[in-house]
Amino acid sequence: MNGTAGGRIITITSGKGGVGKTTASANIGVALARRGLRVAVVDGDIGLRNLDVVMGLENRVVYNILHVVRGAVDAERALIRDKRVAGLSLLAADQHSDKDDVSPEEMIEVCEALRNHVDYVIIDSPAGIEQGFRNAVAPADEVVLVTTPEVSAVRDADRVIGLVEAAGKPSPRLVLNRIKPELVARGDMMTTEDVLDILRVSILGVVPEDGSIVAATNRGEPVALVDGSRAGQAFHNIAARIAGEDVPLLPITVEDTGLLGRISSLFRAGPAADGGRS
Amino acid sequence: MSNLREQPVPPPLPVTVRGRGRSLRVSVRDGVAVDAAERSLREQLERRAGGFFAGAPVSLELPDGELDLVLAQRLAALLREGGMHLVRVESRGVDVETSPSAPRSQAARPNESAVPEDAALVVRRSLRSGQRVVHDGPILVLGDVNPGAEIVAGGSVVVWGHLRGTVEAGRVFEDSSVSALNLAPTQLRIGNAIARAPEEPGRVPVPEVARERDGAIEVDAWS
Ligand SMILES: Nc1ncnc2c1ncn2[C@@H]1O[C@H](COP(=O)(O)OP(=O)(O)O)[C@@H](O)[C@H]1O
Ligand SMILES: [Mg+2]
Numbered sequence: 001m002n003g004t005a006g007g008r009i010i011t012i013t014s015g016k017g018g019v020g021k022t023t024a025s026a027n028i029g030v031a032l033a034r035r036g037l038r039v040a041v042v043d044g045d046i047g048l049r050n051l052d053v054v055m056g057l058e059n060r061v062v063y064n065i066l067h068v069v070r071g072a073v074d075a076e077r078a079l080i081r082d083k084r085v086a087g088l089s090l091l092a093a094d095q096h097s098d099k100d101d102v103s104p105e106e107m108i109e110v111c112e113a114l115r116n117h118v119d120y121v122i123i124d125s126p127a128g129i130e131q132g133f134r135n136a137v138a139p140a141d142e143v144v145l146v147t148t149p150e151v152s153a154v155r156d157a158d159r160v161i162g163l164v165e166a167a168g169k170p171s172p173r174l175v176l177n178r179i180k181p182e183l184v185a186r187g188d189m190m191t192t193e194d195v196l197d198i199l200r201v202s203i204l205g206v207v208p209e210d211g212s213i214v215a216a217t218n219r220g221e222p223v224a225l226v227d228g229s230r231a232g233q234a235f236h237n238i239a240a241r242i243a244g245e246d247v248p249l250l251p252i253t254v255e256d257t258g259l260l261g262r263i264s265s266l267f268r269a270g271p272a273a274d275g276g277r278s
Numbered sequence: 279m280s281n282l283r284e285q286p287v288p289p290p291l292p293v294t295v296r297g298r299g300r301s302l303r304v305s306v307r308d309g310v311a312v313d314a315a316e317r318s319l320r321e322q323l324e325r326r327a328g329g330f331f332a333g334a335p336v337s338l339e340l341p342d343g344e345l346d347l348v349l350a351q352r353l354a355a356l357l358r359e360g361g362m363h364l365v366r367v368e369s370r371g372v373d374v375e376t377s378p379s380a381p382r383s384q385a386a387r388p389n390e391s392a393v394p395e396d397a398a399l400v401v402r403r404s405l406r407s408g409q410r411v412v413h414d415g416p417i418l419v420l421g422d423v424n425p426g427a428e429i430v431a432g433g434s435v436v437v438w439g440h441l442r443g444t445v446e447a448g449r450v451f452e453d454s455s456v457s458a459l460n461l462a463p464t465q466l467r468i469g470n471a472i473a474r475a476p477e478e479p480g481r482v483p484v485p486e487v488a489r490e491r492d493g494a495i496e497v498d499a500w501s
Contacts, residue, residue, distance in 0.1 A: 155407050155426050162406035193300060198424055198442075200404065 006115035007038070010122050010242070011140035013164075013172075015156030017127030019148045020177035023213060023222075025124035026054045027232070028144075030224040031239030033088035038118040040079055042111065043093035044136035045126040046102055052092045056220020057082060066094040068113075069106045075113040084225060089118075100131055104138035111139035120242075129163055137164060143172040144204060149179060149190035158199055173204035175238060180209045192249075205238035206249055207231050293318040293353075302331060302362065304353065305339040312349045319353055323360050332361035335483075340369040340420070345400060350438065363483055365459055367438035369402050369420045398433075405429070405443060414450060425464055437461075440483070448490065457487040457500045471495045 012025045022045070029041040043051035046065065052058045063078035068091070079089035091114070094101075114121050125136035137143060143164045147157040157174075164172050176192055183189035192206055210231035216223045223232035224239075233250070240247045292310040296303045306315050323331070336357050340350060354364045399413040400420070407426030411417060416433035427443035429435055432450030434457075441458035446467040448454030454468055460483035462475040468488065473495035487500040 151425075158407040158424050158426065162409050197440075198422075200422070 006112075007040075007118045007120050009111050009115060009139050009141045010120060010144055011044070011125055011136050011142075012122065012144050012146060012175075013125035013133060013136060013160060014127065014146045014153070015129060015160040016147070016153045019146050019153050020175075020207070021127075021146050022051055022054050022124050023217065024144070024146050024175055024177065024207075024235070024238075025051060025122050026222040027224040027235035028239055028242065029055075029088055029090075029120075029122050030082075030085055030222045031236045032120050032122075032242065033082070033085040034224070034236070035239060035243060036087065037120060037243065038087040039120045039122060040089050040091060040114045040118045042091045042114070042121060042123045044107070044123045044132065046093045046132065046135075047095065047098050048126065049093040049095035051124050052080070052090060053220060054217050055082065055090055055222060057090050057092075058220070061092045064092040064094040065110060066097055066101060068110050069102055075110050076117050079114075079117075087118075102135055104135050107135045108139045129160065133160075133163075134167075137167060137169065140169060143169055144175055145172040145199075145201070146175045146177055147195065147199075148177050149184075149192075149195055151190075154190070154195055154198055161199060161201060171201050174199060174201050175205050175207060176203065177207045178209045179206055203249065204241055205234055207234040207238075208250075291318055291322075293322065295319070295322050298337075301335040301337065301365070303337045303339060304357070306341055306349065306353070308341040308343060310341070312346070312352060315349060316352050316356065319356055323356065333482075334362050335365040336362045337366040337368060338364055340367060342370050345369060345402075345420075363459075364485075365440060365483055366422060367420050367459075399431075404439065407443075416454075423458075423463075453489075455487050455489045457485065459483060459485050461486040461488060461497065461500075466495060468495060 012021050012028070014021050025041055029039045033039045041051060041055070042065070043049060045051070052061055057080050060080050063073045065078070067073045068075045068078050075091065079091055082088040082090065111121050111123065123136050123140065126132035145157050145160060147153045161172055176195055180189055184191050192203065196203060208230050210223065210229055212229045213223055213231050216226070223229045224235040226232060237247045237250065290307060292307055292314045294305045304319065338350060338353055340346065350367050357364050398416040398418050399411070400418045401411055402420050404421035405411060405419065405423045405427035407424055410428040410430070412430040414432040417429055417431040417435050419429070419437045419439065422439040423429060423437055423441045423443040423445070425442045429443065429445045430449065431447045431454070433448065434454040435445050435447045437458035439458070440460040441463050443463065444465045445456050445463050447456045448469045452469070456466060456468060464474070466473045466475070466488055468490040471490045471493050473488070485500040486497050488495050488497045
């Protein structure tokens with residue numbers, strides 16, 4: 001899918017704020033790097049700047065994206081290397097500037113420069129569908145959409161899919177974040193199926209609600225760095241799928257692997273399984 | 279000896295049936311005639327007989343070329359016999375405005391009263407939140423109309439999918455209707471009558487048609 005030489009540029013976006021874009025960007029970055037891949041995570045939320053905080057790299061920021069855009073330093077030299085994971089680095093945002101200080105063309109230029117040095121460039125997008133969103137999506141080879149299973153978040157996600165497709169990008173893949181299995185089991189929360197029934201995109205991963213995310217975020221230590229958390233495992237699975245591995249979705253409810261799973265496995269075994277286009 | 283020779287690859291089936299999560303996807307290959315498609319689907323459903331798919335939602339994918347709603351109708355009937363419900367008809371390609379002469383007669387098939395004497399706009403994709411389609415004549419959507427999407431038609435509106443957005447039909451033509459494989463609009467307006475879909479979570483989708491009668495909106499089965 002990636003026509004240009006070098007690493008793959010993936011933008012993490014959502015439409016609605018607070019659904020977990022920054023959390024996902026940090027953890028997908030960590031998880032890809034722990035697979036031995038080289039990753040540059042770019043804070044596209046210019047003017048807010050919190051990816052460095054979530055990743056625990058705040059006190060090491062020397063240059064930010066605006067230094068690169070204004071030509072003060074090369075993109076690669078502005079990267080802050082994460083000492084905990086080999087191959088992981090961050091390009092921070094400038095917290096005193098405005099999102100309009102960077103244009104989509106400049107964003108493309110910065111990311112094209114970075115892709116020569118890494119396997120993945122991961123861009124954390126700001127909320128909304130304005131200039132900051134357009135900046136973040138412009139360089140993308142692929143867009144990953146984050147939503148929570150709430151009506152308003154799904155509505156915004158749907159809107160974003162339309163905009164991403166209109167921008168000539170491939171249809172985004174979905175990360176469904178903050179699923180609460182108890183609520184799903186009680187019928188009080190939208191299920192993965194409910195969300196996909198509206199959005200009709202392919203699913204990249206499902207991340208459960210996990211209290212350790214808040215604690216980890218406060219420590220500046222993405223959960224994917226520590227072994228044993230459910231959310232951390234979910235992000236490792238997402239990274240594996242991004243890297244092209246076929247990892248099954250973690251089951252959320254008993255129902256998800258019931259009768260209807262049988263139908264699909266039966267068809268997978270059948271002669272017609274790969275007969276058509278997809 | 280003969281089994282040492284490379285076997286010929288069997289020709290592709292006219293219709294493929296694939297599982298996709300909990301639903302089924304039925305795809306018709308390009309250039310397949312209606313009868314051949316029907317036969318192929320019937321055979322495949324019979325081979326997995328016993329009502330195994332009963333209740334499964336089905337997406338039907340038509341070839342990209344000229345829209346053939348007769349084909350859609352016949353396959354939909356077969357699926358219904360097997361106890362499945364068709365939730366969506368899709369056909370990729372560009373949106374087209376059909377000429378008042380040719381394919382419009384096909385578009386009229388599913389619901390004769392749905393298409394008055396004007397060119398229909400055929401939208402070959404789902405409409406997502408924030409997207410809006412306006413047309414003087416009838417509008418035919420192959421796909422879903424999601425919450426937050428909006429359709430404004432001079433004539434009737436036919437949605438071969440799940441209608442959850444907002445629809446205004448009959449701006450120009452009287453006797454316009456709104457039909458969908460699953461009629462659950464945020465808001466529905468036909469002429470001067472306005473209605474909203476009742477909250478019915480978990481409802482099994484049945485094709486329905488809404489019409490205006492004496493200033494109120496009436497809903498009947500669409501068959
Ligand atoms: N799976 C999760 N479980 C628990 N808390 C989460 C989860 N994902 C995100 N959060 C919390 O939600 C808040 C918003 O997340 P953030 O990643 O900053 O969202 P965004 O970047 O989309 O605005 C943060 O406090 C974060 O710790
Ligand atoms: Mg954020």
